Amino acid sequence: MLKIYYVPGTRAIRPVWLCEELGIPYQREEISFEPEFRFGSEWRSINPVGKVPAMHDGDLTLFESCAMVQVILDRYGDGQLEPEKGSDDHALMQQWSWFAESTLARPAGEIVNHHRAFGEEIMPKAIAEMEGRVRLCLEAIDDWMAGREFLVDCGFSVADINMGYSLHLADRYVPYDDLHNAKAYFDRLAARPAFQRAIS
Ligand SMILES: N[C@@H](CCC(=O)N[C@@H](CS)C(=O)NCC(=O)O)C(=O)O
CATH class of the missing domain: 3.40.30.10 (Glutaredoxin)
Structure with a gap:
C-alpha cells in the first residue's frame, strides 16, 4: 500500500x-x-x-x-483526472502543474522560510520582492481562469490538485480576494470533499 x-x-x-x-x-x-x-x-x-x-x-x-x-x-489512476497523453490539454495540464510548484510555490514558500528563519529580523525588501512575484503568478491564473471552471477545459485534473495547494499556500501571505476569477476557482477547489479530507 x-x-x-x-x-x-x-x-x-x-x-x-x-x-x-x-x-x-x-x-x-x-x-x-x-x-x-x-x-x-x-x-x-x-x-x-x-x-x-x-x-x-x-x-x-x-x-x-x-x-x-x-x-x-x-x-x-486508470486514466482518470488527466487528458489524453500527447493532446494539447495534456500539455497544458503539465504546464500548470509545473507552474504551480516551480513558479508560484517557489516565492510563496520562500516567504514562509524567511519568516521561519529570521523571525523578528525579517527583511521587508526581500519579502516585498517575493510577494511581487507571487502576485504576478496570481494575476496570470486570474486571467487564465476567466470563463473557465478548471485549468484544463476537459475538466478537473491533477493540475488543479497541484495548483490548489499552491493557491492555499499563497493565500496565507498574499491574499487575492480582488482577483475574482482566481479566488472563485480556489473556492471551487476548496469545496471539494476530497480536499477537505486531505487538509483535515
Ligand atoms: N518541491 C518540493 C518542495 C518541498 C517543500 O518545500 N516542503 C516544505 C513544506 S510544504 C518544507 O518541507 N519546508 C521546510 C524546509 O524547506 O526546510 C515538493 O514539492 O515536494
Missing part, C-alpha cells in the same frame, strides 16, 4: 488529495515538522533535503510532491 508522510498544511496535501479524489487506498503517516526530526539521519534517508512530503510505494521512495501525484496517477 502507498504510504504518504504527512504534515498538516504542507505539500503532502497534494498526493493525499489525489488518493482521496480517486478512492486509492493509502496510509497517511503524520510526522514531526521540527528541524530536529527533519534534519535527522532517519528522515534524511527518506527525504535527503529534510523537506516534506515523501512517499513509499513498495520499494520506490519519492520526495517531490508533484512527482508523487503523477506517479500515483500513472500507477493507479
Whole structure:
C-alpha cells in the first residue's frame, strides 16, 4: 500500500488529495515538522533535503510532491483526472502543474522560510520582492481562469490538485480576494470533499 508522510498544511496535501479524489487506498503517516526530526539521519534517508512530503510505494521512495501525484496517477489512476497523453490539454495540464510548484510555490514558500528563519529580523525588501512575484503568478491564473471552471477545459485534473495547494499556500501571505476569477476557482477547489479530507 502507498504510504504518504504527512504534515498538516504542507505539500503532502497534494498526493493525499489525489488518493482521496480517486478512492486509492493509502496510509497517511503524520510526522514531526521540527528541524530536529527533519534534519535527522532517519528522515534524511527518506527525504535527503529534510523537506516534506515523501512517499513509499513498495520499494520506490519519492520526495517531490508533484512527482508523487503523477506517479500515483500513472500507477493507479486508470486514466482518470488527466487528458489524453500527447493532446494539447495534456500539455497544458503539465504546464500548470509545473507552474504551480516551480513558479508560484517557489516565492510563496520562500516567504514562509524567511519568516521561519529570521523571525523578528525579517527583511521587508526581500519579502516585498517575493510577494511581487507571487502576485504576478496570481494575476496570470486570474486571467487564465476567466470563463473557465478548471485549468484544463476537459475538466478537473491533477493540475488543479497541484495548483490548489499552491493557491492555499499563497493565500496565507498574499491574499487575492480582488482577483475574482482566481479566488472563485480556489473556492471551487476548496469545496471539494476530497480536499477537505486531505487538509483535515
Ligand atoms: N518541491 C518540493 C518542495 C518541498 C517543500 O518545500 N516542503 C516544505 C513544506 S510544504 C518544507 O518541507 N519546508 C521546510 C524546509 O524547506 O526546510 C515538493 O514539492 O515536494
